[in-house]
Amino acid sequence: MKIDLNKQSSEIDERNSTTIEDAYPDRSTYRPGEKASVIVRVRKRGGEKFTGALMLRVLNLAYEIGKVEYPLSITGEGVREYRIPIDLPEEDFRGYGLDIELIDDSCTVIDKASTALDVLSEWPLAPRYGFLSDFSPEEPDSEERIRHLSKYHINVVQFYDWMYRHYLFLPPEDRFIDGMGRILSLNTVKRKIKLCHRYNMAALAYGAVYGAEPEFFNEHPELALYDARGVAESIQDLFYIMDIRKDSPWYRLIIGEYVKAVNMLSFDGIHMDQYGFPSEGFVGGSKGLRVLLDEHFGPMIDDSASALKAVKPEAKVIFNCVKNWPMVKVAQSNQAAIYIEVWPPYTEYSDLRKLILQAKEAGHGRKQVILAAYMSPLGDAKPEGPSGNEKLIRAEAATRFTTVSIFASGGFHLLLGERDGALCDAYYPKYAKLRPQFAGIMRRYYDFFVRYEQWLVNFNMKDVSELVLATEGLLHIGYGQLKYDSAGRAGEIWTLIHKGPDFITVNLINLTGHRSGYWNFPHPAPPLLLNIPLELGFQAEKVYLASPDFNFGQTQELRPELNQDSCSGTSSGKTCFNIPRLEYWDLIIIPIDRDDYNLREAKNQANWI
Structure with a gap:
């Protein structure tokens, strides 16, 4: 992408100049042997004709592995978009830098830009996780939202709260009201899945392993878990906790919903969520069978993965270890990556690193680690003009440091989604919107992460x-x-x-x-x-x-x-x-x-x- 802070602006005549406005690969990632293209947007100002070229170099560390010269001849003002094909080595799990120079007919470099791309046979090698949570019927800019995610190289996307109900995913008709009162559209969901696939992103359907709305609980109270007082376990009476033992009817019901999502909507897997509590419950009432939930998560993960692979061999699951629980018990389960939603007591930078190291050890070094670290300061600070304010600037600095801490520790950060959105709350529709200047900075960081991925998230380090x-x-x-x-x-x-x-x-x-x-x-x-x-x-x-x-x-x-x-x-x-x-x-x-x-x-x- 373009980094304006490095531009020698004093050398550019803004009234009669040609500059690189943006540069990015046309997909979030590429499979070995797949053709790649880089899109370069060039802005021409003034009436004079511009003759020159775009010089694009492909690098792995400091070693040039490819070079393309793309001639330009531009008359008239405006922005033009050029799609430049490049050849990539077929080696798997490799990131590359793309350095671009705009030169004039005297071979003088008049502007520069940089981006990155990588080659992956499958997304779990480098799961750059993002989110989508807006599925309104009238959404006019779905493609632009997915394209923005691709510019951050997001290659796997969680479709958060996309469904009709937590116990019944598919709605009776296209337009529906979800369990939280939002008006959604199944066609919008389908459109976004298709767009994700176009940009080489896997689409994972959110699906809680045990959450059910009140109407299901009222009809099937015998399937719920209760505390020692005989009170049904729930989140503020919005979602009730169901019995997840293998011989429970709920177990078969929810896995069946997972299969429907993959088979009927072309999702690429399921993000299996849990709420971090309770750790135990009693089936059907306080005198019922005691269930320790962490003993049943692993089998449920494995059976869900097997059921999905039966209808789509490449389908995968991710399971949410809230507050790192029960990470050790499920690390060896058949999930594509180890995913941890970070909450207190994990409050310091060093805790982020410890979570990643512990998860890598529990996964025997063969699974990547994703931290869902929601940046609440972004939600507390609102932009005031293009330059922001002191509160927002400090929130943005905190976001950079958190992302850096995760990247430098060998992990991945679930943060970005929709169109320059960033998670600041566990309920994803409350995401914060990044101001354009900071969105550019975060793109720069994700470019960097991809460019040097074999030195940052290598399985063998x-x-x-x-x-x-x-x-x-x-x-x-x-x-x-x-x-x-x-x-x-x-x-x-x-x-x-x-x-x-x-x-x-x-x-x-x-x-x-x-x-x-x-x-x-x-x-x-x-x-x-x-x-x-x-x-x-x-x-x-x-x-x-x-x-x-x-x-x-x-x-x-x-x-x-x-x-x-x-x-x-x-x-x-x-x-x-x-x-x-x-x-x-x-x-x-x-x-x-x-x-x-x-x-x-x-x-x-x-x-x-």
Whole structure:
């Protein structure tokens, strides 16, 4: 996408200029062997004819793997859209940067833009989860909403509260009133499913595992769960908790509704929801059979997945572990990813990382982890003009830090949906609307996440942060001038280190301006840090730096400092360099050769390489 902050605006004559207005791939993701195209929107101002070209480079890290020159000849003012086909390697689970230059007929670069894309055989490899919750009969802009999600590279979408009832998904007619009193349209749901498929997004139907409206409970009270007092378990008498044991009629009913959604509406799976409570109940009344719900979620997940695959082999399910419960018990179930809805006591940045690490361990490192971390500050702050206000700016900073914390910890963030919407409440229709400037920033972050996904969410990497930082001589930042640690504390540079099969990454997250480590809390924008010394306890042949905050997210090689005396202690076997700037998040990538002598020496100090 376009990053206006990097444009040299002083060099552009706004009255008679040609600029790149936007750039993005035509789909959210691509399957191996699938043809890809990049859409570039060019704005022409003034009456003079423009002759030049768009130069598009495809990169994996710093390595160019493709290049396209697309000639331009533009007369007249206005915006023109160009679709540029590109060839991609067929290698699975790979992200690529797309760097675009607009050059004139004298070969002068007059504007730049950047975006990203990736190649995935299936969405669970990198589940960039989004949401849809608007299904009104008169919705005029469904395609634009889905296109916006595609620009964020969202490749799997939860259709939240799309159904007629929680116990009866399909309505009697197209236009209907749902259980919360909203007027919805089944045709709108169908249209959005079809549009998701056009942009290579999987569409998952929301379906609570045990929620039923009052009319169903009144007709079938024997299927409900009750507390020890004999009171039916419910959410404010809106949705009643049903018995989910395998031999319960409800069990067969709800799985049958899941199958109908996939078979009749072409959904690609089910988002299986639960409410986080109760943990137990009694069937039919206080004297009935005691049911521990966490013993029954796993079998229900497996049976639902099997039933869906019988009608659509590629269909998948996701299950909601509210407050991380019961994550460990269901991690090995037949679900496509581990999904956790984050609530207290998980209130700090470090908690987000712990949730991801625990889930990866419980999933044996073979399932990606999605955190539904709703940003309530966005709901509390309302835009006031294009530049926002202080409350909104702090809410936006908190959102960036939360997303960065999840991405840098190796997870995925359910946040974005509809048209530049962001979740700020557990009831998704209450989503906040991002102002255009901040939507552009978030696109930049998602571009970055896709571009470097093999160094951020690689199944074969592990977190070695504590091990490295506790070992003398392996990594130093700032030579005593800056505090850094892996704990995610306020006032420090949060330093997260991962080891992959052929790389090491160092994530630097700038919490130096924070007064607290709470993620769901307004925070000021961070102070800009410049020229940060960083020392590695081994000699690295190549060190790369990238950031979504500058340089279009592009990779730049860091050159070792010529004055090795700047290293603390002896310079033997060390690599020293300066990080030119740190705003929110910097990613340092160090390719490694396992046979390299210097790395073998480092391994003697700590078994981390």
